[in-house]
Amino acid sequence: MKIKDRLAFYYTLLSSGTLLIIMTVMYLAFYVFFRSDFYDRLNDRAKVAAQLYLDADELPTDSLTRLRERMISALPEEVIRIYNAKNMASFIRDKQQYWSDDIIDRVRQDKSATFTEGSYQTIGINYRDNQGDFVIMVSAHDKQGQRRLSVILRIMLIIFLGVNGMFFFIGRLFAKQALSPIDQLISQIKSITASNLHLRLDEGNGKDEISTLAGNFNQLLEHLQNSFELQQTFIANASHELRTPLTSIIGEIEVSLNRERDPAYYTQLLASILADSNRLSATVTSLMDLAQTDLNYTQARREPLQIDDLIWEIQAYWASQKPHKVLNIDIGELPADPQQLVIMADKHLLAIAFNNIIGNAFKFSENKPVTLRLESVDKNLIISITDQGIGIPASDLETIFKPFYRSINGRSFQGNGIGLYVTQKIIQLYNGTISIVSRENFGTTFQIIFRSVF
């Protein structure tokens, strides 16, 4: 069943349930009212009979005539009996005794009684007269009341069915109206395929659940589109980066094989092949780093890592490089508790991320000293790496993290544009943020912020 129909059905069920209860209460109220009204009329009849038969000797003639007239207009299938002290039917004897001694005695004892006999309602009253104690019994069939009740029942049934149909119709209308944004979403989603991932859903007023759903779906599309585009450019760029040095190596070897060359030529050729091979090797290493990052992404290894320990190890690593590289460590405000310098991360991956930034800092500054500052502000661990290099053009600060992207001013330096992409992925894996402040020809600062877990 569609949600629309289900909603309308529940709505109808609830409304008709309420209506049914109200109608039942009303019907019962009518029933009780008709019954007690008929007893009142029976009581009236009993009193008229008493006055007519028992008090006739004390009444003036005109009252007696009026009473006789009243007595004539009998109730449907009416039976009236007046019993004397010996329980014998007196005055009216058309169908003999009619009620048993038990019943007559009970009325006499209780002074009055009401009860039903099949479809008949009966009332009995004890009447004290100057001629003695009498019991007057009146019984009749409330045909009019029953007819009225059955008319009321029929009217209620018709109202019930009609109103129910209306409830269902209105419920469906409301449900359709309430769910119409979902219908629109469905038709919009149907039109989105792999070839037009740039399309977005209409987020509407941005306040209700459907807008939130559309917003989340749009975010998902954004991610999908990004990773789709990234994948496409990545494969194209990776093959280009690998093929260029290989084509150059093959070309140089083919040319040199055309004829005999002197030793100096071969030395130069080998040096050129070595440069291309180094470039190839650097690209393959970066791709391997990337592959490992991806692998760790899925496995997401995390262990407590003391960030200051890692920094000292990194400094020692760069000091051991040839030519010698100076990485100055500047320790700022740190918490007294060393536990607050711990983050949950994989040491090897984090070292790749820091070394990519530090390696660039040396590379783009012709090995001028680089400073790494560590400080803690409000449980945030801030690592800033500052160089005195060529700087990054302001227009590139956003795009610099895209794979294979290289700024114009840095293209004369060796590189392949994968390092920062890998670095950003690793930092994000451990819920860190990375940002850049740079001035062309003055230097660059990369700032990484992690939230301490303790």
Ligand code: ADP
């Ligand atoms: P690669 O260094 O191999 O080119 P990266 O992904 O590490 O690749 O860096 C991408 C680009 O970002 C570099 O080519 C360079 O243009 C720019 N860049 C990164 N770090 C610096 C820096 N410290 N100073 C100047 N430019 C930088």
